[in-house]
Amino acid sequence: MHQLTNIDFRTLQIFLTLMNERSVTRTSLVVGVSQPAITHALNKLRQVFGDPLLVRGKDGMLPTERALALEREVKRFLDGVADLQAPLDTVDLEGLQREIVVTAPEYLEHLLLPHLARILRDKAPGITLTVRPPDQRRIAGLLASGEVDFRLGWVRDPQHSVRAVPLFDDEIVVIGGPDNAALTDPLALSTYMDLPHARLQGNGRTTSGRVIDEFVRQQGGELNVRIHVQGLMSLLGTLMVSDVVATVPRRMALRIRESFPIRIVAFPGALPPVRNYLYWHERTQRSAVHKWFRALVGEAAALVDAGASNRAA
Template sequence: MKKNITNLDFKLLQWFEVLISERSVSRAAQRLNISQPAMSLVLRRLRRIFGDPLFVRAHNEMVPTPRALELVVPIRRMLNEFSALVEGEAPFDSKTANAQFSMTVPSYISFLLLPRLIRRIESRAPGISLDILTSNRERAIEWLEKGEIDFRIGWIKEPPDTLRFKTLYTDHFVCMVRKSHPEIGRKLTLEQLCGIPHVRALIHKNSDSGRLIDQTLAAGGMRIRISHFVQDSLVVPYVVANSSLISIVPSRLAQATSRQLPVRIMPLPLKFPEQNIALYWHERTHRDAGHEWMRAQIGEACRSL
């Protein structure tokens, strides 16, 4: 049986979008310039219409239910399409625009990219801000699908058809060792690469770069000894600089940190596949003028890496 939707008006959908963005009745009421009791009544109406609690309280915020998360993408799409229908698409002026873009970026790419990107934004779009979230490759697709983030920088294996992407740059692996390493001379040999203990960044259990390194070695009947794991790629160069451990790392990370630390960058004694670092976004924002502008800024900032 079809539900009666005569009680569902456009303004309720707008208020639902504010609620899910703010995760708080009081903050949503403040943003909409209405009283908190009035906002509570709105939430009760939404719960009755959709037959779901929509939000449950956890700690100091309201957490959306699976049904609310399921609703947010089509509701945002409807709001955007209706707005474009009524107003027409306004031209994007970076000098006067006020917007926030959110993205997940691995820490070492943030370290390399963000100073350049933020410098570009400061000079071209003072009203634009960034919200950089902890990199989570497993949930990046879900967040993009639900509209919880705008972009993902890194690598997604077999992205769904709903995501668009472009390669930002290609990197290759090198080996990082401390300058005064007692066992390594001018060249790194295969025996040293496989025999000397390594430190590896293991941000998540299915690390693409770690798996790529291990598979390349295994194809030649080799493996490396990993004696320590860390959760942040930026920790690796400091561990290498202060120990006898070595590490296989992306060349851009090695180049940037070798300017500050007593380490050497050694070519690897066998060929490893290169890494493609890409920018991902959802199909629904592909033609959005603000998103197009931000994608261009990210691409230009990567040119100087």
């Protein structure tokens, strides 16, 4: 984005409007400047980026691949500028139009997203929330660059440039199908290690997964992982018809049991609690929009916490 130093904010706003309207005439009406001024701005952008950006097509102007890639960068840049200009404790929720990108394991997405979706619908319908799978290797750079706004999960050693707020703790349990006779309560550690296990695939191991593997290795064993699945529904379908078990956070297990007759037993050993946090980069600490969204996630987490207490009761 170093080339943007040669372009004013107005030109960037014209570019985003062109990408949305795909017409010089309609862009002129939306922005409120003459068509020659719109054309001049587009020509300036073409010169700076060495690309036609938008070309004439049958049904209007068509963006090039460079324009599509640039659109996301320009949106993020202008959103950041808007955050800096906004009063620190004030957000115009009714007029807020932007995307917020969060990475989260499927477990937390499953628990928090219904609450977040309802709150966003009622308070900020202009927000687009995008949830991506965790990327353990790249997350620090993604937060620093602004490609990702927030990270949900459990990180034992976050970087110094990352801020965090706790959401709720959880504990690890073992689940299986209703006819899995080997899944006894209490469950012997030797039985647990011998049982066939299923695991959700992801972009690298989760912190809870690494904690479980470390514990099992300390006992001189190794989990008998027989199946790797892509999603929760596949995992549950497998548990229902086999002797396979899975090791998951209790809150997820309680939520699953509302729809599937799974068995839940305590983990056969002492593990540290699963500490779920919301993480963000230091550079967005004072952003009004980020501050508002952090409070929103806290509100959703409180609802999850209350719901889990009711289910346990």
